[in-house]
Amino acid sequence: MTDLIDEVRRWVTREPSLDTVLDRVARGLAAALDADGCLVFLVADEGELVLSAGHPAPAGPELRLPRGFGVTGRVAADGIPVVLVDDHPRNARHRQVLGLGAGEPVSRLCVPARVPGAGSAGVLAVFSRRRRAFGDAEVATAQAVADLVGLRLRLSAVAALAGGYRDRWDSAVATTVAMQEAERRRIAGDLHDGVTQAIASLSFHLSAAKSALRDGDIADVATQVDAARSLADLAFGETRSAITGLRSPVLDDLGLAAGLASLARSVPNLPIRVDAQDLPLPDHVCTSLFRVAQEAVHNIVKHAEAAGAVIRLERRGGTVALSVSDDGRGFEPDRQRARGPATGVPNGLRGMAERVHLIGGELLIDSQPGQGTTIEARVPGVF
Numbered sequence: 381m382t383d384l385i386d387e388v389r390r391w392v393t394r395e396p397s398l399d400t401v402l403d404r405v406a407r408g409l410a411a412a413l414d415a416d417g418c419l420v421f422l423v424a425d426e427g428e429l430v431l432s433a434g435h436p437a438p439a440g441p442e443l444r445l446p447r448g449f450g451v452t453g454r455v456a457a458d459g460i461p462v463v464l465v466d467d468h469p470r471n472a473r474h475r476q477v478l479g480l481g482a483g484e485p486v487s488r489l490c491v492p493a494r495v496p497g498a499g500s501a502g503v504l505a506v507f508s509r510r511r512r513a514f515g516d517a518e519v520a521t522a523q524a525v526a527d528l529v530g531l532r533l534r535l536s537a538v539a540a541l542a543g544g545y546r547d548r549w550d551s552a553v554a555t556t557v558a559m560q561e562a563e564r565r566r567i568a569g570d571l572h573d574g575v576t577q578a579i580a581s582l583s584f585h586l587s588a589a590k591s592a593l594r595d596g597d598i599a600d601v602a603t604q605v606d607a608a609r610s611l612a613d614l615a616f617g618e619t620r621s622a623i624t625g626l627r628s629p630v631l632d633d634l635g636l637a638a639g640l641a642s643l644a645r646s647v648p649n650l651p652i653r654v655d656a657q658d659l660p661l662p663d664h665v666c667t668s669l670f671r672v673a674q675e676a677v678h679n680i681v682k683h684a685e686a687a688g689a690v691i692r693l694e695r696r697g698g699t700v701a702l703s704v705s706d707d708g709r710g711f712e713p714d715r716q717r718a719r720g721p722a723t724g725v726p727n728g729l730r731g732m733a734e735r736v737h738l739i740g741g742e743l744l745i746d747s748q749p750g751q752g753t754t755i756e757a758r759v760p761g762v763f
Contacts, residue, residue, distance in 0.1 A: 402433035493530035656693035684708025
């Protein structure tokens with residue numbers, strides 16, 4: 381028996397495949413206890429027990445047993461091993477897996493695969509069609525093996541969870557980098573189309589003013605200087621707009637509520653009402669929520685054909701909620717997310733969601749064609 385436990389320790393710590401571990405455990409435990417076989421049931425997310433491995437290898441339809449019902453279900457729920465000398469399983473599929481004929485009993489030993497502090501992750505069920513009572517030493521051996529299996533199941537679950545978080549993190553990082561590159565391209569385009577062109581024209585008018593001054597044409601000098609002055613003002617405005625796109629000075633100086641009000645005032649031809657509480661939020665939360673509002677307003681202007689919009693910022697217990705609503709044409713959120721940003725309608729949904737996820741929140745989208753759109757970012761645990 382000690383040799384079996386040592387073998388199981390090596391399997392659960394060194395074998396990368398969980399399926400292989402379970403198959404080896406079923407085969408090894410059945411052989412060590414001189415039984416006809418061993419079934420390995422795992423607790424599914426729904427709480428049911430699913431037959432996941434066995435020796436002999438089970439064939440045919442899937443076998444599921446309700447947690448808490450029947451011998452196997454009670455062992456999983458209570459975490460206590462059970463020995464039955466004359467058992468008559470009622471589940472027809474279960475009897476088929478055990479190789480039982482009509483009215484034929486079976487002797488069984490069921491032990492929970494326990495996880496410290498987390499109940500049972502499964503059940504190992506050793507069976508014998510020859511009538512027998514499994515002894516205390518056999519129960520102890522089976523329980524020691526089952527607890528090692530429980531440890532491996534816990535480690536596998538944690539690894540899968542960590543892998544999921546890693547995938548989500550990688551996706552968020554990739555999206556954030558793509559957003560940054562898109563923002564750089566936008567700023568470069570704004571500078572090229574606005575500031576660069578204005579400075580080029582400014583240089584031309586100053587050269588013309590110099591020529592006019594050399595020729596003594598004071599009137600033309602004044603005309604060229606006035607034109608240069610207008611272009612300088614234009615370049616200044618374009619530069620300030622680009623800088624504001626990078627970081628709102630109002631957000632830095634007065635906070636998120638004032639920043640949202642400034643954002644609303646900066647949008648021409650779209651009345652935006654702001655209902656924002658002045659909340660003590662961390663800087664990174666303020667910045668992320670402001671960017672979400674910026675992107676949402678940008679989408680309204682570009683796509684919604686709305687007559688008005690509303691920005692709300694409020695505290696709900698320990699959660700901050702930012703919502704941007706419009707009365708525009710709306711859309712079907714699931715279909716648009718599936719189509720992706722390359723189609724152009726609506727832009728930025730995924731980027732907004734990733735930005736909110738990075739600060740531990742979630743983005744909710746409520747929209748129907750012809751009924752407007754509400755984008756809401758919720759970030760818990762900030763107060």
